[in-house]
Amino acid sequence: MAEHFSFEVLKRSRTTLARLGVIRTRRGIIETPQFIPVATVASVRALGSDDLRALGVQAIFANTYHLHLRTGEDLIRRMGGLHRFMSFDGPIFTDSGGFQAFSLGLGREHNISKIGSIFPHGRRSAERRENLTRITDEGVAFKSLVDGGWHFIDPRSAMRIQSRLGSDIVMAFDECTSPLSDYDYTREAMERTHRWAVQSLRYHDRRQAIYGIIQGGWFEDLRRESADFIKSLPFDGIAIGGSLGNCKADMHQVLEWVVPRLDARPRHLLGIGEIPDIFECVERGIDTFDCVHPTRIARRGNLYISPASGGCLENKFRISIKSSVFKDDKRPVDPRCGCPTCRMYSRAYLRHLYISNELSYFRAATVHNVYFMLRLMESIRKSIRSGKFSALKRRWMKGEQAPG
Incomplete structure (x- = not known):
């Protein structure tokens, strides 16, 4: 367990897996269940850090990949880390950059993304775009949409970048698969994620809490296997990521496969945050969520x-x-x-x-x-x-x- 990080379950629902808790970090508490606004490039779009404080935002979620490419973690470190850089004194989560293996890779090929829909309802889009990733057991090479160059991230560099950003809670490096990925590829990606999880623990900054990420797509045996493997490692928290099936009912099923196998550590659901999802997933034992949905739809008039x-x-x-x-x-x-x-x-x-x-x-x-x-x-x-x-x-x- 990272120094200055703890999680306490204060109360459990008698009829569901919902639970009330508190995450304590070196920079403050996060009352759970909690929604974590996304600050992709160290900013919740359209808001200042003074707005975040006034609204009572307890924590934010920043994007390692975009900060690495657009600003550079060394500059942010010289400016005193993310907290001083953006004048936000609450806990900050950062992802590892692993999601970009999906969004710039199979997500483009299958036309599935957080911008569109991660639940394709079994369709295969006729629109196919260039896969901008090259994934090996060593890591992921990305073709940048910022400068057009190729960049490489592996578990060690992902942990180094997040250390220099100075976030409080980091994510292990993982590979997120598509809902249209078949069983064999999903197993391959899951096993790669497990190896990267071990490496992430080896290289991560001990001052930061670290969450392992469960993968396995919408395959029951893979999800159960991944949950058991990630749970066996000394992570501070557990995140659930990757493909959650073809529809919301599939997502609920994934949680029902996974959550009962987990222990008392905090559980984070990556990239989900619509209002019905919040109720359904809290009911199934999720503690924290991050999602761009509330801010994105606001900008589009909703x-x-x-x-x-x-x-x-x-x-x-x-x-x-x-x-x-x-x-x-x-x-x-x-x-x-x-x-x-x-x-x-x-x-x-x-x-x-x-x-x-x-x-x-x-x-x-x-x-x-x-x-x-x-x-x-x-x-x-x-x-x-x-x-x-x-x-x-x-x-x-x-x-x-x-x-x-």
Whole structure:
């Protein structure tokens, strides 16, 4: 266990695997279950670090690969590490760069990504783009979309980069496969991930906590094998990554295969964070989540709303502010929300900003979505503490419950 890192389970649900806990790090605590906003290049897009503090963000998740290519870990180290570089004093997670083995490789070939859909529902896209990776047992060579050059990352360099970034919680180097990868390749990638996990432990900075990553795609025996292997190693926490199947039901099944095999260490689900996912995955024992979804959809005109306040036909948890129905709407985005955006601005004004392409829209919208997600997590923690998580989930899914 890394110095100054611990996890305590405070309460467990009697009817589900949901649990209330607290992660303690050298730079503060993370109350769980918790949503971790993504700060890809040391910034939650459209927000400043002062916004993060004001909203009550407890931790953020930065991207090793992009910081390595765009800024350079040596410069960030000279500036005092990520915390001083971006003036954020809370815990920071960093990934290892392993996800780019998927997003720049099979993700491009199969047209599956966090931007589009990681759940392809069995389809094979006719669109095939160049695979920009070369994966061997030694590591991954990437063709950079920044400078066009080839760069190589292996477990040792991934740990060195994260050490120089100075994050608090790092991820072991892994290979993330596609939902369309077959059994044989998924097993090969999983076994490579296991070897890299051992190397990541050998080379990681002992001042940083480290999470191992379970792989295995949507294959029950591989997921169980990977869970048992990663659990056997002295990681501080466990992350679940890779392909989660063809649909949300498959993702739930993966968690049901994996989570009951794990011990009391904190569990992180990589790249998942839509509102129904949060409820379903907390119910299945996940403690922390990271995802770009809340901030990305905000920039595209989609704002969270409690279902009791009336979402759109396509999604009861949000509205599309660009719709003409909001042209004369004096109400805040969500009358039940207490965020600065809802206290100050009407739907009509936010629509005006959006269709006018005013930069102030992006901050206002992102403030709302991040605040909304954090308050949702707070209400989930309260419900676990009071023994009412299942009731809270049921009311949200039926459209009867507001945040807080």
